[in-house]
Amino acid sequence: MITSEPVITVKNMVKKFGNFVANDNLNFEVYKGEIFGFIGANGAGKTTAIRILCGLSTPTSGVMKVAGYDIYRQTEKIKQNIGYMSQKFSLYEDLTIYENIRFYGGIYGMNMAERKARTAEMLERLELTEYENRKIGDLPLGWKQKLAFSIAILHNPKIVFLDEPTGGVDPITRRQFWNLIYEAVEKGITVFVTTHYMDEAEYCDRVSIMADGKIVALDTPQKLKEQYNASNMDEVFLKIAR
Amino acid sequence: MRTLFYILQKEFIQIFRNKSMLPIIFVMPLVQMLVLVFAATNELRQVDLAIVDFDHSVSSREMVAGIKGNPFFKVRQNPENTTDAENLLIGNKIDLALVIPRYFDKDLKTNKHADVQVLVDAVNGNAAQLSLGYLSTVIGSYSASVLNSGVKPVFRPMKTVDIKPTYWFNPELNYKYYMAPGILVVLITVVGMLLGGMNLVREKELGTIEQINVTPLKKWQFIAGKLLPFLVIGLFDLGFGLLVARLAFNIPIRGSLLLLFSLASIYLVLVLSWGLFISTISDTQQQATFVAFFSLIVFIMMSGLFTPVESMPDWAQKLDFINPLYYFVKIMRSVLLKGSNFADIFNEFAALSVFAASLFGLAIFRYRKTS
16 A cells, blocks of 8 residues: 655755765655665665665765654664665574574564564465574575565564665566565555666666666656656666666 | 573574584683693793813812702703803803813812802893702802811802791792683683674674664663673683693682682673774774784783783883783782782772773774664
8 A cells, every 4th residue: 555655755865985975965755655666777876875774874964764763863763663684695694594583583572472473474474484493594595585584574664675685586586575575565564675677676666766876767667668768667777877 | 681682592502503612612721721821931940051161170070960960950061162162052052051160179179269150041031040040059059068078168158147938828939820820811811802802793794783783772782792691601711721720730719719700700891892892893803803912912911920010110010000911810819829808809800890891881882883
């Protein structure tokens, strides 16, 4: 259910590293319940923006709200309400699937009954129940990514940030991964996803295309294709980037 | 509190799942106690010397026999002249050369006074003084025996005031009693600084800290989670090392063990916080190890572990005011050897507590969830 109620508001977001401007005056809103895509080439500034919204990095200037909380003063409140999956796999590889879930469930303050129910449901959905005592480091990449996503939404956050979640994963697993995303949206979680796969852009409700730290286009895939007279998002992207 | 439980659970699983951790926990105390305590001795085992005897008399042979009979001295060679003796000294073949001049026997009998020359390799000043001291004692006792047998020579003035020392706390002047408590301090310092402190920067390298930093986990909880497991391991190693020292050297444990372990806990919080602070300002394990190692060496060398603090220059003694090892080496030695109680070491306790609290605070402050 896409609403017009913004869960993320970004006004004049600027991030500079020395003289380099990674995010040059970004303005956008993300609505509750939508899949919002951040599309752009490597180095366009997608990761920088996502890290700022998750509270991992401080912006140089701008006014931003995530889940209704101010990004400068209420970072810890924001953190209780978001999930994050980084580009680099960052669960504990020396811990088992079960131990990772228990740890993250524990530090998000889930009570034991809730955690156990969610864990069972999640492992069953991922068909990993029989592998729960396997170390994560021993799993294939596709499994790891799906698991990382499921752990990122274990505590039922309002918003989940996914930074190139399907990088290096085969097309079938990517499709399965997107099914997981749709299921999360059905539960009411807003999804903020960055990618440079244009087919994935089609799956988003709205996409913003970034180039050189700026947002150069922002609309639904359908409208963008009409506007640029293109048959798919790949063509849109090439026309804009050119 | 429940959150802290989950962090500790995770840390302990990871520590004991690491295959190199158990050997480190058990082998390190064994090696340090059984090897380093022996290696860090100031006692002389054997002095190699050469004797140039120009006199070839009964008296000179008697004196040489006295030296040869002493277990400390090993007469390597008997060169014909002083030049050869000097070359042996320069070539590191001997530590000492004794030159007995011609007419030694005659001087002794007619003048009741004779001179000998001693050349000492004084590269290691401490050892040089000790070996010269031993040799003087051996020659002195020969002198005394000649004195009693009627020849009455004089090598040195007769003692008029007789000193009868009583050595307290370590009557046999057993060097191991002195070193073992100090080496134990090094042991738990290394555990704290290198094992414990480096643990955090490892999460930075692996990238797992990123996932932690997006959770609502509090900074102090994360730091405490990194600190407590190694506090336990450090205390365990202290106990294990103490047991080894007790069994191997029978070192005295005169003070309260409860007091000792309580102070060790404060000390470990201090060392671990220092290690964690280094971790928070480093990006890689390599950087962190370097900084930790550098500070470790400075602290150890200045702690009074190997050389008495009293013989350091004034400014260095003042610097020890901020050296945690200086305080804890002192505490360990006083509690174990002298049986000091809490009141005796209150000043050291106060200093360690202040440093531990400030460094723990500093580590938490410096750990940034947002870069």
